[in-house]
Amino acid sequence: MTLDASSLKVVQATGNRLRRTDRSKGASIALHATLIVASVIAVFPVFWVFITSLKPDARAVEPTPKLFNESSWDNYTRVLSGEKGDFIAWFGNSVVIALMTTVIGVFISATAGYAASRFRFPGKRGLMMSFLLVQMFPFAVLIVPLYNILIALGLNGTSLGLVLVYCTTAVPFCTYMLKGYFDTVPSDIDEAGRVDGLSPFGVFWRLIMPLAKPGLAVTSFYAFLTAWGEVAFASAFLSAADESKTLAVGLQVFVQQNRTEWGHLAAASILVAIPAIVVFYLVQRFLVQGLASGAVKG
């Protein structure tokens, strides 16, 4: 917090005794300085990518970097016009695949998490353990077996196949997250709902899901990001045709064997980041909201 006039007055009135929430001036300066430095470190790379995206490829990497050097929006127009590859199609593919992963993954995780939170069934421990276990394998190990499974299912090269692959990574983590979240919703609420006339699925859908919004927001965001920025699975499982690539895979056309088009790559990267920022903006208000308060006495 900052020291404003009113809090200073209180400090003076009580004979310079500091309240618990007040800081001395020196401590305040030190704290703010630390926070500002940390923020700059965090924001600078993104800022520099943006600066680079405005420069022509030849000026992108210079011995003495300047903020602006022949800067213009040319890189963006060239990327969006499809001069360097079908950027709009990649973008569309990525959006569809990421949204499908989010919707399917979160739905499966929510139902699984609710079952794990509320019901006792044989194999519950084993199921939760296997979810943890799956997380321990590196992606590279999974590519070949998953590829075989997709061929067996006839889903190789399709978006749906890739969505299912992403769900295998997103669902275990999201299920754990949501189970923890559902555990905080008192089961009295489920019972009140059942007495009020809801079916078990009705309880889940009309009472628990609305109460778990903060948890759903976090898991949706995670599922979206899993699919949005992923390269290895996308390049292995989608067909090599230019129009079926996702953004993360498509960006590689700017990095060629002997030459890297830094300006175009940076411009495309900024464009890729925008949807992720939009999704974060949409869910962030739920991330901090404690909806479950007031349910029971307390």
Place this chain on the structure above:
Amino acid sequence: MAEVSYVKASRIFSGNPPVRAVDELSLEVSDGEFLVLVGPSGSGKSTALRMLAGLEDIDEGAIQIGGKDVTNVPPKGRDIAMVFQSYALYPHMTVAENMGFALKLRGVPKTEIKAKVEEAAKMLDLTKYLERKPKALSGGQRQRVAMGRAIVREPSVFLMDEPLSNLDAKLRVETRANIAALQQRLGTTTIYVTHDQVEAMTMGHRVAVLKDGLLQQCDTPRALYDRPANAFVAGFIGSPAMNLKTVPITSEGAKLDGIVVPLSRDALAAASGLDEVTFGIRPEALGIVPSTDAGMDMTVELVEELGADALVHGAVKIGDASQRFVVRVDGRTPPTLGQHVKVAVRDTTEIHLFHPESGERLEA
């Protein structure tokens, strides 16, 4: 409105050995009756209520509501409304939405829901809070919303699971009277669970006392107090608890310290063949007498002054052991700590005798 009957209903929790949380409970509740289930924690009273609500399985026996067997009917098909100890309000809905939710699920037209919610809100003094979320209400208001949610449904049976235990003492007494009055007015069959025997005595038309999943006695509060069926009920009902001591018995009566309390012929006949009986007497049936009279010598260990009267706790020697007795005396002239007083039975008709082992009441 409907009558409720438990027909040898049991709930068995798996384990080793399995726990019979409710053991062959048979209970008839007539239409419009206010029945209180009372017992110490772990007695199975809440489980019995949840079985009626459909939230616990009925492993043996059956439960009927309005003459219809509901043993395997899910909660929503039982036409019951429940008030939970935690209130279990839906935090994401306003008070009005909370109260109207069950009607909304049933497809009742919006205008009708609104009218019913407003009527119930008026009854419970909640009209000002209808648009608030539960978290913006005080404990007492939340409790009333939980009541309102049950009333709006106009169910055939109200189930209440310790609905007052989260309120402060003063509000609890107030709400206790309100609930009893409300039940009277609505005439809905009500099953009420509590561990507080004062609540049980003041609210119920009849009170069922449970212990370890077994029904001990079900009767009117007066009858429970005057003729407890066994030593457990005798000790559980009434505050302070009845003095229950195992004493030797002779042909003249029960032998206490220095006195022999004469017993009726019936009581002596019922206790024939026993050397000892569990002798029960309520604190108000004992009195402090002048030191020249016959009585038990008691050393005062604690005096609780309640205003109108005072409770005197003290030690009396019975046989070789020192036993604690509680005597209710006039509040204005209590004895002092450490004083030696003489205690005598004021009214021999208020003596309860129980079998020393089984705890069953002796005499008819």
